[in-house]
Structure formats: structure tokens, C-alpha cells
Amino acid sequence: MYERFGKRALDVVAALLLLPLLTPVFVLVALAVWLRLGRPLLFVQPRAGRRGRPFTLLKFRSMAPGAAPDAERLTGFGRALRASGLDELPQLVNVLRGEMSLVGPRPLPLGYLAFYSARQAQRLRVRPGLLGPGVAAGRNAVAWPQRLELGADYAAGPLGLGRDLVLAARSLLVLLRGQGHAAPGHATMPPLEEGPLPPGGESKRPGT
Numbered sequence: 001m002y003e004r005f006g007k008r009a010l011d012v013v014a015a016l017l018l019l020p021l022l023t024p025v026f027v028l029v030a031l032a033v034w035l036r037l038g039r040p041l042l043f044v045q046p047r048a049g050r051r052g053r054p055f056t057l058l059k060f061r062s063m064a065p066g067a068a069p070d071a072e073r074l075t076g077f078g079r080a081l082r083a084s085g086l087d088e089l090p091q092l093v094n095v096l097r098g099e100m101s102l103v104g105p106r107p108l109p110l111g112y113l114a115f116y117s118a119r120q121a122q123r124l125r126v127r128p129g130l131l132g133p134g135v136a137a138g139r140n141a142v143a144w145p146q147r148l149e150l151g152a153d154y155a156a157g158p159l160g161l162g163r164d165l166v167l168a169a170r171s172l173l174v175l176l177r178g179q180g181h182a183a184p185g186h187a188t189m190p191p192l193e194e195g196p197l198p199p200g201g202e203s204k205r206p207g208t
Contacts, residue, residue, distance in 0.1 A: 104129025105151030131171035139180030
């Protein structure tokens with residue numbers, strides 16, 4: 001029952017409550033991004049949703065524009081914004097649209113679909129999440145193989161309210177502590193082609 005109806009109902013209700021409640025935070029973050037980085041305020045990128053269907057992920061921009069390496073484009077402000085997780089707040093709109101869930105595997109670029117093993121592709125069985133197993137385990141500080149396995153394990157189910165509440169609480173704790181916003185030795189997360197990852201390896205591209 002929860003998997004078929006309750007999870008989506010909870011997403012809608014929570015997003016409808018949180019969006020107006022967090023409006024002052026949205027305004028303050030948007031103003032800070034505008035003052036520090038200029039326009040555009042939002043970073044948008046096609047990502048793979050449930051069953052691999054593409055959708056446009058929204059988040060506040062945390063890097064200066066350009067083709068320079070992440071470390072050069074990421075200022076102290078950008079690092080603080082990413083560490084806080086406040087850059088991800090616009091994804092509540094993705095949740096309300098039905099493109100994402102509050103809890104689930106993090107959404108990845110469309111280009112990675114071809115690299116998934118059968119096991120890793122199970123992550124596409126559910127909507128990607130704003131919070132979830134990868135975030136709860138430590139965000140970008142967790143190696144890709146482990147994160148992919150966590151996502152596949154979550155999607156394999158069964159999904160349950162208790163499990164989602166625990167993952168949400170653990171994810172929020174990681175965010176409140178500012179943990180895991182970058183992989184060890186990197187400004188953000190190394191792209192797929194920079195590491196010897198197994199099929200299905202995932203990466204967060206610059207600005208993601």
C-alpha cells in the first residue's frame with residue numbers, strides 16, 4: 001500500500017508544506033547566489049528518473065560559469081552552500097512534479113544509463129530522491145561502487161514508511177553536519193572517466 005500510494009501521497013503533502021514554509025530560505029539563498037555568483041541562479045541538468053525517463057533537475061548554482069576545473073570555479077561560498085545542502089532545495093519542485101521523491105537513490109546523468117549492470121539498473125525502479133541511502137551513508141565521501149549498491153538495494157525493496165523515515169533522518173543529520181560534500185582529494189566528485197569504476201559507476205558533474 002505504501003509503495004503504490006502512500007509514498008507518492010507523502011511526497012506531495014510534504015512538498016506542499018515545505019515549499020511555502022521554506023520560502024524565506026529560498027529567497028535568502030537565491031539572493032546570496034546572485035550577489036556572489038551572478039545569474040543564472042539555478043543549475044539545471046537532464047537526469048534519469050524512474051524507468052530512466054529524463055527530467056530536468058533543479059538546484060541553486062554553486063560554481064562560477066566556465067570550463068575550468070571544479071576547484072577553480074568553486075569558491076568558499078560555493079563550498080559552504082554545497083556542504084549545507086541548501087543548493088538542493090529547488091528539487092522540492094521536482095518532488096511536487098512527480099519527477100523525484102523525498103527519499104530514493106540520487107538522480108544521475110542520462111549518459112550513465114548505458115553503464116549500469118542489471119543489478120545497478122534496479123535503482124531506476126523507483127523515483128530518485130532528494131534524500132536517501134547514498135546521502136545517509138555520507139554523500140560524495142562514499143565511493144561510487146558502494147553508493148550504487150546502496151541505491152540498488154533500496155530500490156529492490158520492499159519500500160516502507162519506517163525505512164524512508166530512518167533514511168530521511170540519517171540524511172538530514174549528514175547535511176546538518178556538512179559532511180561528504182566532496183570526495184576525498186577532490187573539489188566535488190571525480191567524473192566517471194577519471195576513476196577505474198565498475199559498470200554503472202556514477203559521477204556528479206561540475207555544478208551538480
